[in-house]
Amino acid sequence: MNDMNDTTVSRPGFWKRLTQGLTRTASGLSSGITDLFTKRKLDADTLEDLEDVLIRADLGVETSTRIAEAVGKGRYDKSIEPDEVRALVADEIEAVLRPVAHPLVFAADIKPFVLLMVGVNGSGKTTTIGKLASTLKAQGKKVVLAAGDTFRAAAIEQLKVWAERTGASIVARAPGADAAGVAFDGLQQARAEGADVLIIDTAGRLQNRAELMAELEKIVRVIKKQDPTAPHAVVLTLDATVGQNALQQVEAFKRVAGVTGLVMTKLDGTARGGILVAIAARHSLPVHLIGVGEGIDDLQPFEARDFARAIVGLEG
Numbered sequence: 001m002n003d004m005n006d007t008t009v010s011r012p013g014f015w016k017r018l019t020q021g022l023t024r025t026a027s028g029l030s031s032g033i034t035d036l037f038t039k040r041k042l043d044a045d046t047l048e049d050l051e052d053v054l055i056r057a058d059l060g061v062e063t064s065t066r067i068a069e070a071v072g073k074g075r076y077d078k079s080i081e082p083d084e085v086r087a088l089v090a091d092e093i094e095a096v097l098r099p100v101a102h103p104l105v106f107a108a109d110i111k112p113f114v115l116l117m118v119g120v121n122g123s124g125k126t127t128t129i130g131k132l133a134s135t136l137k138a139q140g141k142k143v144v145l146a147a148g149d150t151f152r153a154a155a156i157e158q159l160k161v162w163a164e165r166t167g168a169s170i171v172a173r174a175p176g177a178d179a180a181g182v183a184f185d186g187l188q189q190a191r192a193e194g195a196d197v198l199i200i201d202t203a204g205r206l207q208n209r210a211e212l213m214a215e216l217e218k219i220v221r222v223i224k225k226q227d228p229t230a231p232h233a234v235v236l237t238l239d240a241t242v243g244q245n246a247l248q249q250v251e252a253f254k255r256v257a258g259v260t261g262l263v264m265t266k267l268d269g270t271a272r273g274g275i276l277v278a279i280a281a282r283h284s285l286p287v288h289l290i291g292v293g294e295g296i297d298d299l300q301p302f303e304a305r306d307f308a309r310a311i312v313g314l315e316g
């Protein structure tokens, strides 16, 4: 089995990118906690304020309430250091995230392993495909990319660039072509080449949900004609900056495409990175990777403890 945790980035480099990327969320949470617990006792009021700080970072009402309760347990009317509160909050967040932190595993006994990438336009699908393709190539795997976002010429071009960069094969047709046809050809080529992994890009026009649904369903149908067990993974990319809207996207793509795991990008672009915690609490879907910056190296394996500590501004 191969997973995406085979990272060449060193631990200090990884931690630096993560904390830098999460600065906006961390400073909101960290200073919120400092303001609340400096020279103040822990009581119902401070806990309510703590809950508000957590909700403002988009952790969701339910999770925020639970965390505030856990922090308060056995500590009423005592003074408590902000750092202790940060540590308690981080522990609670880690407990929510630990069950969902799973690397994307490409089972070696499935050949080709078919990965369907879904997500709205601009959510980071292409960057994720590039990252996965280069990691797989570095592991000596043979990869085929299928340019199934036939709606936009730029999407096809971008994927071609990634194929060139990583040495993956690519199957593409002209803009406007049938996406399911591209997926079908992609699987055929992957089989003919004896490829290990086929990654299929798809369009993400959520504004036309009926059409998108029909297109994704058709892609899945034609893939199954060649391999009834495929797709073996359906990964949804989510842009963290859309906030609560991300929860609706998860619902929609779960229904349409049977999502098996998530990648959350652009956590560096928001002070509300707690949305990942809200999604984890609500959907229990595996989170494979997180994006904390523009570069491909900013797309990192998702580690529950590191994320939990980084978003409250604690050291690793």
Ligand SMILES: Nc1nc2c(ncn2[C@@H]2O[C@H](COP(=O)(O)OP(=O)(O)OP(=O)(O)O)[C@@H](O)[C@H]2O)c(=O)[nH]1
Binding pocket: 119, 120, 121, 122, 123, 124, 125, 126, 127, 128, 155, 158, 204, 237, 265, 266, 267, 268, 269, 290, 291, 292, 293, 294, 295, 298
């Ligand atoms: N700041 C930041 N930018 C990111 C991150 N991930 C992706 N991006 C940028 O977001 C933009 C969209 O990413 P793409 O990978 O092209 O997204 P896509 O979903 O394929 O988008 P389309 O090709 O437009 O459908 C690009 O400019 C990326 O560089 C991230 O974690 N942080």
